[in-house]
Amino acid sequence: MVTLNTLAAFALAYVGLLFGVAFVAERAARRGRGRWLRAPLVYTLSLSIYCTAWTFYGAVGSAVRTGFEYLTIYLGPSLVMIGWWWVLRKLVLVGRSQRITSVADLISSRYGKSNLLGVGVTILALVGTTPYIALQLQSVTLSVGVFAHPGEAREAGDATALYVAMGLALFTVIFGTRNLDANERHHGVVMAIAVESVVKLTALLAVGVFVTWGVMGGIGGTLERIDASELGQVRMDGGRWVGLTLLSGMALLCLPRMFQVMVVENDSDAQLRVASWAFPLYLMLMSLFIVPIAVAGLELLPAGANPDLFVLTVPLSQGQDALAVLSFLGGFSSATSMVIVAAIAVSTMVSNHIVMPLWLRTRGPGASVSGDVRDVVMLSRRLSIIGVLLLGYLYYRTSGGGAALATIGLVSFVGISQVLPAMLGGLFWRGATHVGALAGLTVGFVLWLYTLFLPSFGEGVILPRAVFDAGLFGLGWLRPHALFGLEGLDPLMHALMWSIALNAVTFFAASLVSFPSPLERLQGAQFVSIELTPGPTRSWSGGPAEVEDLMIMTQRILGAGEAQALFAAEARRQGLEGNLPDPSPDFLETLERKLSGSVGAATAHAMVGQIVGGMSVSVEDLMAVADETAQMMEYSARLEAQSKELARTAAQLRSANDKLTRLSVQKDAFLSQISHELRTPMTSIRAFSEILRDGEGLSAEAASKYASIIHDEALRLTRLLDDLLDLSVLENGQVSLNVRSGLLSELLDRAIASARSDEDGQALRILRDPAAERVWISTDLDRLAQVFINLVSNARKYCDAPVPELRIRVGQAGGRLTVDFIDNGSGIAAEARDVIFEKFARVSDREAGGAGLGLAISRQIVTRLGGEISYLADEAGAAFRIELPLDIAMAAR
Amino acid sequence: MSDTGGPRRTRPPLFLERRSYRRRRLIDAARLLPVLGLMLWLVPLLWGIGGRTVSASGAGIYIFAIWVLLILAAAVFAITLGRSAGSAREVDPETRAEEERPPW
Structure with missing residues (x-):
């Protein structure tokens, strides 16, 4: 029989081994020889802290009581691990890229680095984990008690729990707070728990193999005896089967200790990839021999033996002391590894979300630069570890280690699963907000407390019996096990359903109606699309x-x-x-x-x-950015409009410039023309006057001829100057009209007579229509006559027909009087038609003695008289039309 | 907006080279595996209906057989994916273009 002292020696040696392993691992990592520490296998083994003493011992007890239901605790996590592409991969990616240190940190970081949420999750984790730690202490105590003689059990139990708690605190403080950076791997701890998981698997498999082959006679015999036993008929509670599978799957993601080893300690995708199949394998092996051990226990041990301890008591009853000690070490490993990691995880949360913010606040502004934060962080984390373990121990002592503690495992699962909606929502839904997460967590936490956690202590312990029977404040629909009047449910499933469902609904609804802060939106975008933007x-x-x-x-x-x-x-x-x-x-x-x-x-x-x-970053910043964008767009639109206007102006300027250039050319042409016109008569006048001056022997006849030439040229000059003056006056609008009334026919008579006054050679035939010409007009008759004279003399000079004739046609149309002068010559070439009204424009090369101002003057006069002169292109010869407003004519009647 | 947070990427390519395509289908299979597992593990709900009973040994063998198969399948997927991750660029299943078509 193994004595307590022997057992203690084994346990101490084992603990010494763990310290050694952790120490070597830390040293190796520090010296950079720690590649093997990052091996996917080590990672997978470290995940096995999922299997605590509760599952190590309790699974057999559960199998005895409810058959295969114990499997659900392993099936859920297996499915989650196998389906790592759904959630775990993203969770691990986020954890790595955001340097997440705990579940609370994840939630707080996702929802705008809100410390309030961090505190909330920390409290939830603390409340959920403390009983669980107590449960581990209880299991170690119970397992020690198996080896104790009757009488010393109780005493030994209390001492055991205290020693175990202290030892664990020491280990965790030493190896759990070596790095300040909680996001870095705790190589020592991870390696130690990897070793522990090997021990517990070996222990359970050893007991299983012993039972199957040593007691029951092989696989066939085992199967027969299973069918023959109490467990032979499958008793399946469908609701619990599904519910517990889901619950354990959810808990795997949310449990602080699982998050610690799975996400915080994770280094690479390769680790997760291997764990995706290796961890389910581990779980499968852990649960493989549970039913045979349970059946063996039922057969071999007296009725009333605690089925939770069959793993120990079956080998002991067969005299296999060594196996029993191995089994004890397995259970011890399960308990200690869970407690160590849970203590690290929860203490990180407590330190980062409760102690440090409080410390910062008490130091007031400027705290960050006064005082040694480094030591404070370390101290706070160490104190938190001790505090968490102390809480666990106190919980164990006060609860008395009764049956209440045994149910706490699943209760704790439900509690910590309340984080799931906020976690998954935060990872996959950008619309999830801080308000939603806080509301959902609060609702879930309160419901869990009321329907599961507080009732789990038993009726009348914390919640009065009246509350169970009649509901809170006597409200029947508030009974903890029949919320909203829904009776007849398994209490655990009842609590699970209501808390998770209302938590998720509240989270969703509050997220929909609230508006996230800018930082929250940035973080949300980061988390949800982590694979796209690892920055x-x-x-x-x-x-x-x-x-x-x-x-x-x-x-x-x-x-x-x-x-x-x-x-x-x-x-x-x-x-x-x-x-x-x-x-x-x-x-x-x-x-x-x-x-x-x-x-x-x-x-x-x-x-x-x-x-x-x-x-x-603040809302204002974001809005300023948006404003800037809007302003830029408006500005660019304005620029575009301006550039269009500039283009238009440039086009106008260009055309104006063209016009100016043309005008300048015209002016130059005018000047050179006028000087030419002036110089020609001047030259002859000078020449002949010189001859007269110097010619002594000049005959009187010749002198008279020369003088008349001079006179003619002077006349021509005068006429030119008169014309120029006339044009200038007309163009400047300085002319005053001398309006008189008269008959058009008389005016024409006068004009023709005047034009023909110097006629010589071939006479111009003029065809007229006297009836049509009997129109009274009231205008500046002299000016109009000047125009007529000009047109008639032009026809006389330029008409190139053998028998030149000019037809004067008078008509009235549309309130206007038209007078057309049409000759029978060849007309004016089409390309010259638009310049004939310009100054000095002479179309023919024939020397006709004019200065080319006649038509220009005519046009000016007609325009002054309110009319218009134009060239008629559709007539056979040269044809000019003068249009005058008829009211001038009629008014005179 | 977060769209301002990250620079807009160009659209993912319409077609993938054969290896990436294989890899994505493998990821699809890996994603479906837990669904299949869940369905098979829900079969025990049907046991005991109509008064018929199932022997514990048979039930245990069924559940564990599924477990082993799932583990084997997951191991095959994980190891194959691990190999292709080394050679192919790590593809991102979340941004999988909906317009993605098999490269026929």
């Missing part, structure tokens, strides 16, 4: 941060060496001399993330925020 969230907009202050703060959290290396590396990256980089948003982000690995996202954010001065 950091840009939540710092940069500002006048004192980089020295940042440096001091970082030194106090990370330690001088690491902080200086970090800053120097950043300075190099920014291409700066010296060791102090610019506090760029990128750098602030990196720094915050680095710090969050040590003190949690919310605290790191707050600390950086204190120094940077709240330059964190």
Whole structure:
């Protein structure tokens, strides 16, 4: 028979071994020879802390009581692991890229680094984990009690629990807080629990193999005896089968200790990939021999033996002391590994979300630069570990280690699963908000407390019996086991359904109606699309941060060496001399993330925020960005409009410039024309006057001829000057009209007579229509006559027909009087028609003695008289039409 | 907006090269595996209906057989995926283009 002392010796040796393993692993990791520590196998084995002493011992008890139902606790996690592509992969990615340190940190970080949420999840985890730790202590105590002689059991039990708790606290403090960065791997711890998981699997398999082959005579015999036993008929509670499978699957994702080993300690996808099949394999092996052991226990042990201890008592009853000790060590391993990791996980949460924020607050503003945060973080984490274990021990002592504790496993599962809606919502739904998460968690937590946790202590212990019978405040629909009047449910399933369902509904509804803060939206985008944007969230907009202050703060959290290396590396990256980089948003982000690995996202954010001065992104910033965009768009639209207008103006300017150029050319042409016109008569006048002056022997006849030439030329000059003056006056609008009334026919008579006055040679025949010409007109008759004279003399000069004739046609149409002068010549060439009214425009080469001003003057006159002169292109010869408003004519009647 | 947070990416390609395509189908299979497992493990709900009973040994063998098969399948998928992850670029199943078609 193994004595307690022998057992204690074994246990101590085993613990010594674990310390050694952890120590060697830490040393190897520190020396950079720790590749094997990151092996996927080690990772998978570390996951096996899922199998606690509760499952190590309790599974057999559960099998005795409810048949195969114990399997659900393993089936759920197996499915979640096999389906790692759905959730786990993303969870692990987020955990790595955001340097998540715990479940609380994940939720807090996702929902805008809200510490309130972090505190909420921490409390939930603490409430859920403490009884669980107590349960482990109880199982170790019970297993020790199996070896104890009657009488010393109770006493030994209490001592055992205390020693175990103290030993675990020591181990966890030593190996669980070696790194300040909680996001880094705890190599020692991971290696130790990997060894422990090998021990517990070996122990359970050894007992199973012994039972199957040593007691029952092989596989065939075992199957026969199973069918023949009490468990032979499958008793299946369908609701619990499904519910517990789901529950254990959910718990795998949410349990703080599982999150610690699965997400926080994870290094690579390869680890998860191997674990996806290796961990289900481990679970399968753990549950393989449970039923044979249960059947053997039922057969071999006296009725009333505690089925929860069959794993120990069956080997003992067969005299297999060594096997029993191995089995004890297996159970011990299960208990200790769970407690160690749970203590690390929960203490990280307590330290980062409760102790550190409180400490920061008590130090007031500027706290981040005064005092050694590094030591404070370490101390707070160590104290938290001790505190968590102490709580567990006290819980064990006060609860008395009764049956209430045995049910706490599933109760704890339901409690911690309340995190799931906020977690999954945060990972996959960008619309999930801080308000929604807080509301959902609160509803779930309260329902869990009321319907499961408090009732689990038994009727009348915490909740009065009246509450169970009549409901809270006597409201029947508030009975803890029949919420909303839904009776007849299994209490666990009842609580699970209501708490998770209402939690999820509240989370969803509150998320829908609330509006997330900018930081929350940035984080949400990061988490949901983690595979697309592995980069950091840009939540710092940069500002006048004192980089020295940042440096001091970082030194106090990370330690001088690491902080200086970090800053120097950043300075190099920014291409700066010296060791102090610019506090760029990128750098602030990196720094915050680095710090969050040590003190949690919310605290790191707050600390950086204190120094940077709240330059964190705000709604206003986001709106300013949006405004800027809008302004840019408006500005560019304005620019576009302006450039269009400029283009239009440029086109106008170009055409104006063209016109000016044309005018300038015209002016030059005019000047050269006029000087030419003036010089020709001048030349002859000068020449002949010189002859007259110098010619003594000049005959009187010749002198008279020369004088008349001079006279003619002078006349021509005068006429030209008169014309020019006339045109100038007309063009400047300085002419005053001398309006008189007269008959058109008389005016024409006068004009023709005047035009023919100097007629010589061939006479121009003029065809007229006297009847039509009997029109009274009231206008400047002299000016009009001038126009007529000009047109008639033009016809006389330029008509190239053998028998030249001019037809004068008078008509009235549309309130206008038209007078057409049409000759029978060849007319004016089409290309010259638009210039004939210009000054000095002479179409024919024939020397006709005119200066080319006649038509220009005519047009000016007609325009002054309110009419219009035009060339008629559709007549045979040259045809001009003068149009005058008829009211001038009629008014005279 | 978060769209301003991250630079807009170009659309994922319409077609994938054969290896990436295989890899994605493998991921699909890996995703379906737990669904299949859940369905098979829900079969015990049907036991005991109509007064007929199932022997414990038979039930145990059924549940464990499924377990072993699931583990084997998951191991095959994980190891194959692990190999292709080394050679092919890590593809992202979330951004899988809906317009993705088999490369015929």
